Amino acid sequence: MVEPLLSIVGLDAFHGDAQALFGLDLALQEGELLALIGANGAGKSTLLRSITGLVKHRKGMIRFRGEDILGLPAHVIVGQGIALVPEGRRLFPSLSVEENLLLGAQVARPGPWSLQAVYELFPVLREKRKAPSTSLSGGQQQMVAIGRGLMSNPDILLLDELSLGLAPVVIRDIYALLPKIVGNGLSVILVEQDINRALSVADRFLCMLEGKPSLQGKPGDYSRDQITNAYFGT
Amino acid sequence: MDWINIIIQGILVGGLYALFATGLSLIFGVMRLVNIAHGDLIVASAYLAYGVMQLTGVGPLTSLIAVIPLAALFGYLLQLLVLNRTLDKDILPPLLVTFGLSIIIQNGLLEIFSANSHKLNLGSFEIESIHLMPGVDIGYFPLLTFAVAVAVVFGLQQLFYHSAIGRAFRAVSDDPEVAQLMGLNNRTVYASAMALCLAVVAVAGVFMAIRANFDPSMGPGRLIFGFEAVIIGGLGNLWGTLAGGVILGVAQALGAQIDPGWQLLSGHIVFLLILAVKPQGLFPKGAA
Numbered sequence: 001m002v003e004p005l006l007s008i009v010g011l012d013a014f015h016g017d018a019q020a021l022f023g024l025d026l027a028l029q030e031g032e033l034l035a036l037i038g039a040n041g042a043g044k045s046t047l048l049r050s051i052t053g054l055v056k057h058r059k060g061m062i063r064f065r066g067e068d069i070l071g072l073p074a075h076v077i078v079g080q081g082i083a084l085v086p087e088g089r090r091l092f093p094s095l096s097v098e099e100n101l102l103l104g105a106q107v108a109r110p111g112p113w114s115l116q117a118v119y120e121l122f123p124v125l126r127e128k129r130k131a132p133s134t135s136l137s138g139g140q141q142q143m144v145a146i147g148r149g150l151m152s153n154p155d156i157l158l159l160d161e162l163s164l165g166l167a168p169v170v171i172r173d174i175y176a177l178l179p180k181i182v183g184n185g186l187s188v189i190l191v192e193q194d195i196n197r198a199l200s201v202a203d204r205f206l207c208m209l210e211g212k213p214s215l216q217g218k219p220g221d222y223s224r225d226q227i228t229n230a231y232f233g234t
Numbered sequence: 235m236d237w238i239n240i241i242i243q244g245i246l247v248g249g250l251y252a253l254f255a256t257g258l259s260l261i262f263g264v265m266r267l268v269n270i271a272h273g274d275l276i277v278a279s280a281y282l283a284y285g286v287m288q289l290t291g292v293g294p295l296t297s298l299i300a301v302i303p304l305a306a307l308f309g310y311l312l313q314l315l316v317l318n319r320t321l322d323k324d325i326l327p328p329l330l331v332t333f334g335l336s337i338i339i340q341n342g343l344l345e346i347f348s349a350n351s352h353k354l355n356l357g358s359f360e361i362e363s364i365h366l367m368p369g370v371d372i373g374y375f376p377l378l379t380f381a382v383a384v385a386v387v388f389g390l391q392q393l394f395y396h397s398a399i400g401r402a403f404r405a406v407s408d409d410p411e412v413a414q415l416m417g418l419n420n421r422t423v424y425a426s427a428m429a430l431c432l433a434v435v436a437v438a439g440v441f442m443a444i445r446a447n448f449d450p451s452m453g454p455g456r457l458i459f460g461f462e463a464v465i466i467g468g469l470g471n472l473w474g475t476l477a478g479g480v481i482l483g484v485a486q487a488l489g490a491q492i493d494p495g496w497q498l499l500s501g502h503i504v505f506l507l508i509l510a511v512k513p514q515g516l517f518p519k520g521a522a
Contacts, residue, residue, distance in 0.1 A: 053414075054414070054415070078416065079417050090409055090412045092404065092408040093408055095408070103413075103416045
């Protein structure tokens with residue numbers, strides 16, 4: 001069997017003295033969309049932040065394309081092809097929409113995504129490209145955050161809390177565009193509070209509980225009750 | 235006519251204060267670093283120019299061709315090797331380390347160049363002036379200083395808002411963590427900002443040294459002028475910093491007119507008044 005695009009073995013991660021991940025294993029295949037679900041504090045964001053190098057205090061193995069990336073700093077990892085769309089969007093407030101997007105292309109990896117391609121995906125951003133990023137609505141800001149992540153032409157896109165704080169109609173619009181985003185064989189790890197939404201688009205899911213996997217498999221393999229039990233640990 | 239003359243001279247001196255201040259404003263804006271050694275770096279640049287002039291025989295303005303890149307390189311390495319290690323959530327380590335640096339620079343200069351004062355000589359250009367009206371003459375050199383200050387602020391403003399490195403400066407200032415996710419190495423971005431700061435410091439040092447005598451103990455005084463100009467103008471606003479320098483210069487000139495002993499005092503009083511009335515400064519960030 002070929003090695004997965006991303007494989008994590010026995011990952012421990014810490015916030016100060018508190019341990020957030022306990023010997024976590026995870027494999028992501030090329031072109032796969034993996035949904036990461038779990039209650040608040042289950043360690044989903046910590047996992048994404050560990051993969052991208054933002055959590056420094058971690059042990060175990062993270063291999064990307066067969067190479068260990070655990071020791072690499074965050075600014076190098078993005079250059080290797082792993083981009084994070086962070087929770088809460090975290091746009092740069094003193095930069096315009098277009099400047100935010102251009103900064104995403106800082107690492108200049110070749111690929112299908114360009115300013116042009118992002119504007120075609122989200123036409124509203126073209127109209128607002130000179131506007132300060134703070135003047136946008138939540139949904140538009142999320143579009144900028146996604147576009148900024150895509151601009152680095154990643155092999156793996158990590159989406160943290162895609163629908164957090166957004167109106168249902170906006171969430172529906174963004175999810176409607178997801179197939180266009182993950183086309184081109186992009187691999188995705190999606191963290192999402194809305195389990196139904198996440199399971200409806202995912203190839204596979206991993207439910208986390210207190211820093212450990214509690215259930216994983218294909219969305220159709222388990223009943224709602226089994227997933228709910230894994231989610232709440234009941 | 236006297237008062238017009240005083241105010242004009244004050245404005246022109248304000249250009250020099252703005253040159254002292256822009257570097258401080260720049261690095262505080264990018265990395266929230268307060269550099270206590272800033273004034274000493276200005277004085278050290280003046281000595282560097284003095285050394286270059288002694289070695290090569292060029293004039294002070296020509297010496298900038300060597301002094302600016304040398305100062306910038308020093309700034310880059312200083313940030314990369316020393317100051318980056320002090321940057322964290324705690325604001326105290328950078329203050330302590332740059333305070334130590336200030337002492338090292340002052341004593342180093344004293345050791346090498348002695349306590350005797352020096353001046354960089356620009357020849358007759360220093361005393362030539364434009365006669366505007368009776369009692370009002372504008373010296374070429376103060377005018378040049380002011381023009382350079384305006385040019386420096388304009389250039390930095392362009393760099394900040396219309397270049398890739400400027401975008402990187404603003405991004406790491408906004409959110410250092412997410413900036414890393416964009417592939418920016420914060421440490422080298424900070425080092426570039428410090429290099430830019432020291433390039434401005436080099437210009438400030440040479441203009442200061444042409445205007446008046448300098449000696450190794452002058453740094454902290456220049457730091458205070460720089461701080462006051464930055465605070466008066468509002469943190470993070472470079473045009474505001476220029477305005478702050480001008481206000482400080484005019485206040486000092488007017489104070490000196492009342493009584494020579496009031497020159498520095500009146501500058502400090504105006505600074506304190508503005509701090510009391512508008513703690514954010516006159517033109518806080520975002521208002522420009």
